[in-house]
Amino acid sequence: MEEREIYKGLAGVPVDYTAVSKVDPESNSLLYRGYPVQDLAATKSVEEVAWLLWYGELPTPEQLDGLVETERSARALAPNVRRAIDDLPMTSHPMDVVRTAVSVIGANDPDAEDNDPEQNLRKAKHLFAQIPAIVAYDQRRRHGLPLIEPRDDLDYPQNFLYMTFGEEANPEVVDAFRVSMVLYAEHSFNASTFTARVIASTLSDLHSSVVGAIGALKGPLHGGANEAVMETFGQIGTPDKVEEWLDDALARKAKIMGFGHRVYKNGDSRVPTMRAAMERMLDHYDRPDLLEMYERMEKAMGEQKNIKPNLDYPAGPTYHVMGFDTETFTPIFVAARVTGWTAHIMEQLASNALIRPLSVYNGIERRAVPE
Numbered sequence: 374m375e376e377r378e379i380y381k382g383l384a385g386v387p388v389d390y391t392a393v394s395k396v397d398p399e400s401n402s403l404l405y406r407g408y409p410v411q412d413l414a415a416t417k418s419v420e421e422v423a424w425l426l427w428y429g430e431l432p433t434p435e436q437l438d439g440l441v442e443t444e445r446s447a448r449a450l451a452p453n454v455r456r457a458i459d460d461l462p463m464t465s466h467p468m469d470v471v472r473t474a475v476s477v478i479g480a481n482d483p484d485a486e487d488n489d490p491e492q493n494l495r496k497a498k499h500l501f502a503q504i505p506a507i508v509a510y511d512q513r514r515r516h517g518l519p520l521i522e523p524r525d526d527l528d529y530p531q532n533f534l535y536m537t538f539g540e541e542a543n544p545e546v547v548d549a550f551r552v553s554m555v556l557y558a559e560h561s562f563n564a565s566t567f568t569a570r571v572i573a574s575t576l577s578d579l580h581s582s583v584v585g586a587i588g589a590l591k592g593p594l595h596g597g598a599n600e601a602v603m604e605t606f607g608q609i610g611t612p613d614k615v616e617e618w619l620d621d622a623l624a625r626k627a628k629i630m631g632f633g634h635r636v637y638k639n640g641d642s643r644v645p646t647m648r649a650a651m652e653r654m655l656d657h658y659d660r661p662d663l664l665e666m667y668e669r670m671e672k673a674m675g676e677q678k679n680i681k682p683n684l685d686y687p688a689g690p691t692y693h694v695m696g697f698d699t700e701t702f703t704p705i706f707v708a709a710r711v712t713g714w715t716a717h718i719m720e721q722l723a724s725n726a727l728i729r730p731l732s733v734y735n736g737i738e739r740r741a742v743p744e
């Protein structure tokens with residue numbers, strides 16, 4: 374076999390520049406276009422952060438008004454997107470539903486193949502406006518409930534919660550949801566963003582890149598971990614069972630969902646902000662049992678493996694107490710991350726090189742085909 378060094382999982386390999394965000398494990402920080410994410414999460418709206426990721430600067434009041442108007446006027450689903458969702462079995466995973474619906478939105482777009490930056494910005498804003506309606510409707514239909522039309526007097530997180538639950542959410546809940554959407558929006562060359570960039574690098578279209586990214590996000594080693602956290606909590610049952618459950622899981626060499634990270638080795642920079650939002654929600658919904666379970670698992674993982682939680686760990690219980698179905702958690706991540714993905718797709722296209730790495734062949738050596 375040829376002797377060449379390989380970089381399994383591309384671990385530690387820089388493959389391109391990006392100006393969208395900086396993940397710095399040394400200082401344990403995350404910057405979106407230079408701004409610390411926790412400072413953005415403290416005061417900025419989902420719409421402001423979306424603009425920042427796409428354009429590189431926070432919007433002026435006029436620019437923000439323009440984006441808000443565009444987003445609010447593009448929320449309702451086209452009839453064939455709705456029919457495509459209705460045609461899927463109730464057993465379809467919500468990530469498959471959102472992937473399918475985004476595919477239909479792409480097929481509906483008369484300029485889907487046009488990679489002009491203005492067209493791609495338009496498509497990105499359209500997806501940003503549409504995905505909450507897809508996610509909310511899918512959760513409702515699985516409960517036998519009718520679709521709720523969007524309300525254009527509500528901001529992005531208020532409307533997302535309204536379309537899901539049919540009533541205006543408490544402001545504290547809206548704020549915790551907003552914080553989660555800001556924290557989930559962007560994270561450099563994670564697996565789904567890299568997938569989006571690989572697809573964009575072939576000069577395919579933006580919707581195809583987003584569909585591919587949704588597929589990559591679904592896996593439990595990436596976005597699917599927020600669902601898996603609640604499944605774990607469900608298996609454990611009560612806080613006093615945490616240590617016993619963990620001993621058994623680690624003895625089986627199981628990966629504990631919501632812990633560990635490819636880049637951060639000393640804790641995920643977003644966790645303190647999300648944890649604070651989770652604590653506000655567990656208090657609001659009076660779930661001290663979930664906080665105890667969270668803390669016991671975090672402590673036991675620290676003692677046994679010295680591995681810290683990632684963003685999916687506090688996000689899972691937060692979405693659970695808000696009333697989202699566990700399978701809806703990763704689609705919420707899609708709604709948030711579509712801004713980051715599309716910013717990266719546009720950055721890739723602005724300075725493109727086909728992404729095509731090499732492999733080292735370790736199969737059977739050349740041989741003759743039998744007669």
Ligand SMILES: CC(=O)SCCNC(=O)CCNC(=O)[C@H](O)C(C)(C)COP(=O)(O)OP(=O)(O)OC[C@H]1O[C@@H](n2cnc3c(N)ncnc32)[C@H](O)[C@@H]1OP(=O)(O)O
Pocket residue numbers: 382593594595596598627628629630631632633634635636678680683684685
């Ligand atoms: C928003 C996000 O996408 S954040 C990531 C969400 N994913 C999860 O929470 C899934 C659980 N975590 C994991 O599987 C991993 O930590 C990953 C995939 C996120 C990162 O993995 P990698 O950088 O490839 O690290 P790798 O899997 O090689 O782990 C290194 C060591 O730590 C252990 N380890 C890492 N994470 C975990 C975990 N969650 N549970 C138990 N052990 C773990 C591994 O078993 C390995 O141990 P070993 O050296 O004794 O074999």
Ligand SMILES: O=C([O-])CC(=O)C(=O)O
Pocket residue numbers: 557559560562563564595634635636683684
């Ligand atoms: O960066 C990663 O590998 C995964 C992650 O935390 C994210 O995408 O938010």
